[in-house]
Amino acid sequence: MPGSSTVNFDFEEHRLDNGLRVIIQPDHSAPLVAVHVMYHVGSKNERKGRTGFAHLFEHLLFQGSEHVPREGHFKYIQDAGGTLNGTTWFDRTNYFETLPANELELGLWLESDRMGFFKPGITQEKLDNQRDVVKNERLQSYENRPYGLAFETVLRHAYDEGHPYRHPTIGYMEDIDAASLEDVHEFFDLNYGPNNATLVIVGDVEPESALEKVEHWFGEIPSRPTPARPIVPSPLGRGERREVISDKVQVPRVYLMYHSPSYNDPEFEVADTLTYLLADGNSSRLRQALVYEQQIAAEVSAFTWPTESVGMCFAIATARPGVEVQRLEDEMRRVLRTVCEAGVSEEELDGAQNRARRGLVQQLAGFGDRSDAFAHAAVLRGQPSYVNESFSAYGAVDRGAIETVARDVLSDDRLTALHVVPEEVGGS
Amino acid sequence: MTVDRSQRPAPGDPRPLRLPTFASAKLGCGLEVEIAHRESIPEVSLRLVLEAGACHESPAKRGLAELTARLLTEGTGDRDALSMARWLDRLGASYDASAGYGTCTISMHFLSDVLEEALEFLTATISHPSFPEADFVRIRDERLDEIERQRDDPATVADHALIAELYGEALYGRPIAGTRETIPVITRADVAEFHTSRYGGAGALLIVCGDADEARFHDTVEGHLAAWTGGGDRAAPPEAPAPKGGEVVLIDRPGSPQAEVRVATVGVPYGTPDHHAIVVANAILGGLFNSRINMNLREDKGWTYGARTSFGFRRGPGPFVARTAVETGVTADAFGEILKEIETMRTELVSSEELDLAQHALTLSLPLQFEGAAQITAKVARQRINDLPSDYWEVYRDRIEAVTPDEIREVCRRYLAPERLTLLTVTDADAVGKGLERFGALDVRSAT
Incomplete structure (x- = not known):
């Protein structure tokens, strides 16, 4: 019957003497292993004038270290039949690979060289090259994409000057230009110690022997002074913020961002379920009203960002041709107000929960994604068991909780509204 | 005791590949x-x-x-x-x-x-x-x-025009x-x-x-x-169009801060006898992160976030495409480097190191390609859609490992001849400079 499925992954948690947190979750259903290292540092740790640095730094960690040649990470992992990547986010930076299970030690060797022996491998030439790559990434993924600058514009208005969440992870061009080799060394020393990291292993391994291997490769890396966590002021109480930008697009898009419960907050799952109820599936509130009934929106989405310090909940709609942007915003806000004032039905809540749980299972199915979920739960919540508990937490959301969170979160004084509108075409 | 980190750790015993059984x-x-x-x-x-x-x-x-x-x-x-x-x-x-x-x-x-x-x-x-x-x-x-x-x-504009x-x-x-x-x-x-x-x-x-x-x-x-009656027969696969090439198309998109760049030709169907040689050749040219084109344009020149090639295998001859997005000022240089890399594949033999890397990346990744339920059903669907033989995955590893440097050069000569290649870019025509004419007569169009 619906709602009876559940997940529970048996895992072990250890801490090496140098402070490295280690999580091992054996799963013998495929001959693979995921190795995932998450550092508790992200774009919110960047100082003024160095936006984008955490991400540029992530690129440099693929450029080799004392015992690993340039491009060695890619070469060794692909040669072993694995995949790899790294990502940077407001609160954390992660490096991960999924390998055939007999190559666990290859992953541990590469990740431990990165963590313990990075500095001898870095040069000005590598920094300059990756600076160019990252600037092209900014051009390709943001500046030359329709609506590509919307999120960074929302952040700039949602937070005060100096707030750690005010700038985008990719950073601004002039700051990417300003990064120096000295910055690189300093950032590494401050943030990349084993005691600021979590290593997750998911897959076809025996925990005891895997832990021995982890101790072998990581045990000798010395711990460092614990970095100070950035102070993240509450963004509440600033009142509604608004902005309009133009872009090379043909139809306007409305972004509504509400300050919401963070990933650490007991009400995170409630807010997240609310976004499923609002815009996931054709019967969801916003899609039903704007796409089916009024036919004023071409696309609608809603989601929360699982950020550590303060949360963000987005509702986004793209206008159909000829629809005035303010009317689209007004209608979105009318739908949100109806949820706050008239509440939700048991049936739509059930559906939202079932979709959220299906999404969760889909996200936990692969070893790589599951290692990512464990790392987030451990680093941002200090609670790796949240991976198992989240399933029932989403199941336990009730109408009262949804309605309370909706009234709290979807209030005008938490809102930053952005309109992206077509550029005025000059000339003809 | 210090750990010896000078060598990549040796792999443990390989686990058998278990393809799903249906x-x-x-x-x-x-x-x-x-x-x-x-x-x-x-x-x-x-x-x-x-x-x-x-x-x-x-x-x-x-x-x-x-x-x-x-x-x-x-x-x-x-x-x-x-x-x-x-x-x-x-x-x-x-x-x-x-x-x-x-x-x-x-x-x-x-x-x-x-x-x-x-x-x-x-x-x-x-x-x-x-x-x-x-x-x-x-x-x-x-x-x-x-x-x-x-x-x-701009990326979609480029792909559709191409x-x-x-x-x-x-x-x-x-x-x-x-x-x-x-x-x-x-x-x-x-x-x-x-x-x-x-x-x-x-x-x-x-x-x-x-x-x-x-x-x-x-x-x-x-x-x-059980009672879902009706249905339809399979159509014959489409034929290859008449060969063409030599076009240099510039789609003008004023104000673009980057250039979407494509070098392409009509490729081959899935069923072609040299299928596996093409797969390996593509991995070396532009299929892997460590491929020649990505190493050149990204890791050496720093012109792009990434550059890739692919052969679109279908029942009929899908396209071969090299794709990247570069700073507008180096558009002509990027075309030059892509063409140079293609030409080198046609004239010189690949090194055994490159061949090993490509073969390992393609074959040792099979467990990863069959990891989850959604990947497994997608693989079986693709097999059906493209009329692949039922033992396609069983023999894949042996076929890929049997590919030689000569075969790689041969397929590149056969399918990637310069006169068959079409060049296309979407960018700001005023910012792109004069360099594109050296590849042929420039056909400038408006993005709208």
């Missing part, structure tokens, strides 16, 4: 069913492949197959679109139907606790869609909006989902007729993988779909 069945209506049981996660992935793709529509109505697929959930029997949406959303299942060139694929993903109802939903959509006129108009208009919005994205350049009016030359010209002439009656003539058990394949035993899967499928 139980096959054929229902009375002709529907073939492939079932694989996987219990580690309470999920089910399902894909239904039907002979209802774009090759079965009139070229003047390009997009009919896709519109039909998109309309399946917009009303069935006496349920209207909203009632269908509520049903699906209550199950928490995902449902995606989209047309390919030859076939249409319906993909569902759901938790195993809703298996029976998910199958019931699927059955309603494929056997009794009602295509209400108002919903037809809404979905058609949504597609027209989508076409307009795609013009905002296939038109290579294939013209032929099947592979236009987006499957239709164009501004073809979508408005499609009617509700066309959709209903397309469904009647193409949808049915005959010629269809249902692939299910996930957390339910084979008997339960089979009984559920049999219970719902």
Whole structure:
């Protein structure tokens, strides 16, 4: 019957003497292993004038270290039949690979060289090259994409000057230009110690022997002074913020961002379920009203960002041709107000929960994604068991909780509204 | 004691590759069913492949197959679109139907606790869609909006212009989902007729993988779909268009801060005898991160976030495309480097180190490619869509490992001759500079 499925992954948690947190979750259903290292540092740790640095730094960690040649990470992992990547986010930076299970030690060797022996491998030439790559990434993924600058514009208005969440992870061009080799060394020393990291292993391994291997490769890396966590002021109480930008697009898009419960907050799952109820599936509130009934929106989405310090909940709609942007915003806000004032039905809540749980299972199915979920739960919540508990937490959301969170979160004084509108075409 | 870090640690004993095993069945209506049981996660992935793709529509109505697929959930029997949406959303299942060139694929993903109802939903959509006129108009208009919005994205503009350049009016030359010209002439009656003539058990394949035993899967499928009659035959694969090349197309998009860059030609079908040599050649040229083109343009020059090549294997000859996005000022240089790398593949033998890397990356990654239920059903669907032999994956490793440097040079000579290559870029014509003329007569067009 619906709602009876559940997940529970048996895992072990250890801490090496140098402070490295280690999580091992054996799963013998495929001959693979995921190795995932998450550092508790992200774009919110960047100082003024160095936006984008955490991400540029992530690129440099693929450029080799004392015992690993340039491009060695890619070469060794692909040669072993694995995949790899790294990502940077407001609160954390992660490096991960999924390998055939007999190559666990290859992953541990590469990740431990990165963590313990990075500095001898870095040069000005590598920094300059990756600076160019990252600037092209900014051009390709943001500046030359329709609506590509919307999120960074929302952040700039949602937070005060100096707030750690005010700038985008990719950073601004002039700051990417300003990064120096000295910055690189300093950032590494401050943030990349084993005691600021979590290593997750998911897959076809025996925990005891895997832990021995982890101790072998990581045990000798010395711990460092614990970095100070950035102070993240509450963004509440600033009142509604608004902005309009133009872009090379043909139809306007409305972004509504509400300050919401963070990933650490007991009400995170409630807010997240609310976004499923609002815009996931054709019967969801916003899609039903704007796409089916009024036919004023071409696309609608809603989601929360699982950020550590303060949360963000987005509702986004793209206008159909000829629809005035303010009317689209007004209608979105009318739908949100109806949820706050008239509440939700048991049936739509059930559906939202079932979709959220299906999404969760889909996200936990692969070893790589599951290692990512464990790392987030451990680093941002200090609670790796949240991976198992989240399933029932989403199941336990009730109408009262949804309605309370909706009234709290979807209030005008938490809102930053952005309109992206077509550029005025000059000339003809 | 210090750890010796000077060498890559030796791998442990390799674990055997376990390809999923499927139980096959054929229902009375002709529907073939492939079932694989996987219990580690309470999920089910399902894909239904039907002979209802774009090759079965009139070229003047390009997009009919896709519109039909998109309309399946917009009303069935006496349920209207909203009632269908509520049903699906209550199950928490995902449902995606989209047309390919030859076939249409319906993909569902759901938790195993809703298996029976998910199958019931699927059955309603494929056997009794009602295509209400108002919903037809809404979905058609949504597609027209989508076409307009795609013009905002320079990468999509480049890809659409490129296939038109290579294939013209032929099947592979236009987006499957239709164009501004073809979508408005499609009617509700066309959709209903397309469904009647193409949808049915005959010629269809249902692939299910996930957390339910084979008997339960089979009984559920049999219970719902045994009477799903009708269906359609497979069409012949499209022929290769007349060879062309030498075009240099610049699509002007004023104010673009980057250039989308494509170098392309008509490639080969899946069934070509030198298939595996092409796969390895592509990995070395531009398929892997450590490929020649990416190492050159990204890691050496720093001109781009990434550069890749691909051979689009299909039943007919899909395109070979090298693609990247670079700073506008180096557009001509980027074309020059891509052409140089292609030429080197045609004149020199690849090194044994590069060959080893490519072969290992392609074969040792097989367990990863078959990791989850959704990947497994996608692989089986692709095998069906492209008429791959049933032992394609069993022999894949041996075939890839047998490829030699001579064979790689030979396929590059055969398929990537410079006179066959089309060059295309989408960028700001004023900022791109003069350098493009050296590749041939420049054909400048407006992005709108």
